[in-house]
Amino acid sequence: MKKTLLITTLLASAMMPVVSQAFGNRDAWVRGNAQGSAEYTILGKGQSQLYLACDSYGDKPEMLIFTDESGRQVSTDSNQRIMVKIDREEAADVSETASHAGAENFVWMWDKLRTGKQVTVSGDGVKSASFTLKGAARILPEYIDSSCVAEFAR
Template identity: 55%
Template sequence: MSFRLIVPLTFALCLSGQALALGNSDTWTRGYAQGTAEYTIQGKGQSQLYLACDSAGYQAATIIFSDANGHQVSMDSGQTLTMKIDNADEADISESESHVGSGNLMWAWNKLRTGKRVVVTGSGARPAVFTLNGAAGVIPAFGDNGCVAKFDIQ
């Protein structure tokens, strides 16, 4: 392989790796793509907490958790997903289709904006801890910017 091919290929691989890694380690970030607002933080290893809202509110908010090994768990998918924020009781945010589930989601979402740290776990996933420092400046209040539960759009 010639030097002319190696340099552009190396540059392209570096850029593609950055594009796939949404978010920063221990810092909440926000993004926007194709009508979806995205809020995310990366933790240790491959752990990540990803929240997304359809800007028009036509689709339910989404939360996807990846543990340090990259095992993903998402709400409204038949999997168990829980959050323990600071010293509060663990909240089951596995589904947002029921009245109780939507209430749990709204409570947890808004608590993410005011808490200090969250421990997230789910079906077959190892627990991961994420900071909530700066989250209030990134994550909107639940009900704003199209962030709604499945219960609210049925």
């Protein structure tokens, strides 16, 4: 009887979906490294998250992924528009880095993330969300010292 119960429990738990905790913190920026990428992220309300990644070897272009409160995502490799507004600055389009203008916007955003107080991100098919920039300068290196590479420069 105990053996049958144990086997049933093991089978049932193996069939249940695994719930993973999102990488990040709601109150502070976090840095991590995974599979050759430097990752920087912060969580917001609901499922919202702002995630930046730079390939440590310069083989892949820099990436930004924004997830809204309900879990919908846009990213720099999805051909969808992503806008960032930092403090009282004009919103900038950071959707791509395949062009010089797009790459300049990404560098502008990176530098402002390090010096600003709040970023609001919006995009095609997602609701906007705001994130604190408190402590971002301690986590995000200066852009020139990061391993980020624009798509056009690869």
